[in-house]
Amino acid sequence: MEFKFDNEKPIFIQVKEKLRLYILSGYLKVGEKLPSVRELALISKVNPNTIQKALGELELEKLIYTERTNGKFVTTNKILIENIRQEFVKNIVDNYFNSMKEIGIDKKSSIKYLQERSNKNDIRS
Amino acid sequence: MEFKFDNEKPIFIQVKEKLRLYILSGYLKVGEKLPSVRELALISKVNPNTIQKALGELELEKLIYTERTNGKFVTTNKILIENIRQEFVKNIVDNYFNSMKEIGIDKKSSIKYLQERSNKNDIRS
Amino acid sequence: MEFKFDNEKPIFIQVKEKLRLYILSGYLKVGEKLPSVRELALISKVNPNTIQKALGELELEKLIYTERTNGKFVTTNKILIENIRQEFVKNIVDNYFNSMKEIGIDKKSSIKYLQERSNKNDIRS
Amino acid sequence: MEFKFDNEKPIFIQVKEKLRLYILSGYLKVGEKLPSVRELALISKVNPNTIQKALGELELEKLIYTERTNGKFVTTNKILIENIRQEFVKNIVDNYFNSMKEIGIDKKSSIKYLQERSNKNDIRS
DNA sequence: GTGGTCTAGACCACT
DNA sequence: GTGGTCTAGACCACG
Numbered sequence: 001m002e003f004k005f006d007n008e009k010p011i012f013i014q015v016k017e018k019l020r021l022y023i024l025s026g027y028l029k030v031g032e033k034l035p036s037v038r039e040l041a042l043i044s045k046v047n048p049n050t051i052q053k054a055l056g057e058l059e060l061e062k063l064i065y066t067e068r069t070n071g072k073f074v075t076t077n078k079i080l081i082e083n084i085r086q087e088f089v090k091n092i093v094d095n096y097f098n099s100m101k102e103i104g105i106d107k108k109s110s111i112k113y114l115q116e117r118s119n120k121n122d123i124r125s
Numbered sequence: 126m127e128f129k130f131d132n133e134k135p136i137f138i139q140v141k142e143k144l145r146l147y148i149l150s151g152y153l154k155v156g157e158k159l160p161s162v163r164e165l166a167l168i169s170k171v172n173p174n175t176i177q178k179a180l181g182e183l184e185l186e187k188l189i190y191t192e193r194t195n196g197k198f199v200t201t202n203k204i205l206i207e208n209i210r211q212e213f214v215k216n217i218v219d220n221y222f223n224s225m226k227e228i229g230i231d232k233k234s235s236i237k238y239l240q241e242r243s244n245k246n247d248i249r250s
Numbered sequence: 251m252e253f254k255f256d257n258e259k260p261i262f263i264q265v266k267e268k269l270r271l272y273i274l275s276g277y278l279k280v281g282e283k284l285p286s287v288r289e290l291a292l293i294s295k296v297n298p299n300t301i302q303k304a305l306g307e308l309e310l311e312k313l314i315y316t317e318r319t320n321g322k323f324v325t326t327n328k329i330l331i332e333n334i335r336q337e338f339v340k341n342i343v344d345n346y347f348n349s350m351k352e353i354g355i356d357k358k359s360s361i362k363y364l365q366e367r368s369n370k371n372d373i374r375s
Numbered sequence: 376m377e378f379k380f381d382n383e384k385p386i387f388i389q390v391k392e393k394l395r396l397y398i399l400s401g402y403l404k405v406g407e408k409l410p411s412v413r414e415l416a417l418i419s420k421v422n423p424n425t426i427q428k429a430l431g432e433l434e435l436e437k438l439i440y441t442e443r444t445n446g447k448f449v450t451t452n453k454i455l456i457e458n459i460r461q462e463f464v465k466n467i468v469d470n471y472f473n474s475m476k477e478i479g480i481d482k483k484s485s486i487k488y489l490q491e492r493s494n495k496n497d498i499r500s
Numbered sequence: 501g502t503g504g505t506c507t508a509g510a511c512c513a514c515t
Numbered sequence: 516g517t518g519g520t521c522t523a524g525a526c527c528a529c530g
Binding site: 501502503504505506507508509510511512513514515 | 516517518519520521522523524525526527528529530
Binding site: 135136137171172174175178 | 528529530
């Protein structure tokens with residue numbers, strides 16, 4: 001678990017998004033206990049309140065839940081996670097097409113660009 | 126020319142990005158005169174100061190230049206536009222791969238998702 | 251006897267309120283012996299200390315009393331129970347009127363809403 | 376606009392609920408500008424951050440929205456307000472029946488209690 | 501002057 | 516030791 005922040009977005013949003021990714025990608029498993037607020041604050045070198053705010057919003061999304069005095073946990077609702085994950089992927093794809101469209105590249109070419117770029121990277125790696 | 130804003134980013138940045146897109150996509154042509162600040166302010170229903178700030182930053186990027194008393198124009202430097210455009214496209218592609226990677230989807234699958242989604246949309250249209 | 255808890259209130263308060271309801275509603279009868287602390291702890295899957303705290307507060311209200319070495323019992327003071335019960339009901343009614351008033355619904359309409367809702371539910375059942 | 380707090384619930388929740396009532400009951404009108412965060416903090420004698428938290432949650436419910444640098448406003452979505460209002464009323468009614476049921480009073484009697492209590496109050500007023 | 505963010509630090513309830 | 520709440524105060528971007 002690792003946290004680096006840029007100055008473009010509020011830190012609490014970056015924390016929220018990072019943890020959401022950890023959950024959606026399965027790096028944090030269903031039902032798993034999260035590090036304590038204070039621990040996350042130490043790891044990420046921000047104020048505990050900032051962490052609290054991020055976690056609070058994740059809880060509103062139902063991706064995590066709180067057991068009083070016990071800690072915070074990833075939801076056990078696999079379906080919820082899967083739905084959000086699919087929504088997330090769908091957005092990435094749609095955003096890609098939209099961005100390309102805005103700069104004047106149609107779908108067919110958008111896919112071609114992607115394949116070419118992928119090949120170039122393959123050479124490097 | 127059309128402007129819709131959300132409240133997540135400063136408006137002047139949204140104006141700047143929109144105009145940059147208009148230039149990179151060719152909607153605003155090389156050397157073309159931009160609408161006046163006042164006019165842009167009316168079109169986008171935004172304070173003229175905000176437009177000024179956006180144009181100022183575009184000018185720093187050399188994408189537009191000012192002729193005193195005459196107005197502001199899209200740069201005539203096609204190469205500059207093309208370079209920025211390619212950089213822009215490259216970023217979109219790389220961001221796509223990165224976003225997918227973060228959620229645990231590899232390049233091969235990333236391309237497949239894109240093709241599937243493209244097909245689905247074709248059916249609709 | 252059944253216990254489900256939410257995380258919004260302290261558990262010991264929820265236990266206390268639940269048991270009070272059992273007494274006021276007659277589900278636990280006058281003079282009846284309560285299950286032992288240990289047993290209540292098992293039933294409700296809660297730490298025995300938490301049960302103790304709840305019972306302690308009920309004892310302060312005189313709704314239960316302790317016979318040393320013998321167990322805890324519902325009070326035999328029927329009048330006390332009846333008084334608390336009536337107070338309780340009065341509160342429910344007043345709270346209903348107040349809640350409706352706060353959202354701008356007068357007494358007459360409040361009663362009408364109730365009757366309509368009751369009819370709807372009758373259809374279902 | 377008036378704020379009195381008890382110690383049973385967090386202040387930010389009480390602020391949130393009060394404002395929600397003001398909106399649902401129409402005391403704060405559709406599209407109306409709210410007092411500034413700082414002003415609300417003065418009126419209610421709590422820290423601006425506490426107000427901010429309350430308003431933040433109302434915004435997540437879409438009952439209010441923010442215009443950057445301009446202030447916060449009641450949503451203009453009348454349908455949303457009406458839906459939430461009806462949900463709210465429905466909950467009050469259901470809670471009434473449930474509370475009465477828990478203490479052992481059936482629906483028919485629940486309605487009778489209400490009518491009697493209402494008559495008593497009429498005498499007073 | 502508007503909202504937004506963040507920090508530091510304190511105190512509380514619960515188990 | 517866990518999360519939750521609140522304050523005081525500072526600083527920032529925006530228009």
